[in-house]
Amino acid sequence: DGGITQSPKYLFRKEGQNVTLSCEQNLNHDAMYWYRQDPGQGLRLIYYSQIVNDFQKGDIAEGYSVSREKKESFPLTVTSAQKNPTAFYLCASSPLEGQPQHFGDGTRLSIL
């Protein structure tokens, strides 16, 4: 059953700690994306990757980092430099850039 798996669903961390959100896809898609959703707002693009070992900053990349060592995996690290990290994070993939994206079920991050 193909899809995108984000883990964990809920994540709690203390202020000042880095935290890594997992995203794995078995759809054989080249492009992967990370979005952030805040209440009453649309999805905002954090980072995207069109191909393995390459990624680009989105609109709100400050305080975040990513890696794309494997086609299937695109982990997102929320660093202590991110001023307001509490949010709902969504990972997505698409066969190629510009095609409809498939989304995971998200990770809700809360900073205590």
Next chain:
Amino acid sequence: DQQVKQNSPSLSVQEGRISILNCDYTNSMFDYFLWYKKYPAEGPTFLISISSIKDKNEDGRFTVFLNKSAKHLSLHIVPSQPGDSAVYFCAASGSGSARQLTFGSGTQLTVLP
């Protein structure tokens, strides 16, 4: 600067009637438009799309209309069903600096039985 705007945060309709969700955009470089549906605690699901060479695309109960001169698109759901109750996001992309999806803020649709 919101390039994709959904001005109605919420919409309620009676089961069996038509739901019309609206979306406006400002970036002339957008040429591909999508609608996504999102249930609570889940990721958005792709619903329907339209490219700028068309003004209408239909898929079952869902139809998207595009008015390029007005920079406006709408999603029609008919007949509406209680299971359609969700948040609907419109999104747009284009070429060059606009090639990544830009999302609207969403409209919460509630279909009343």
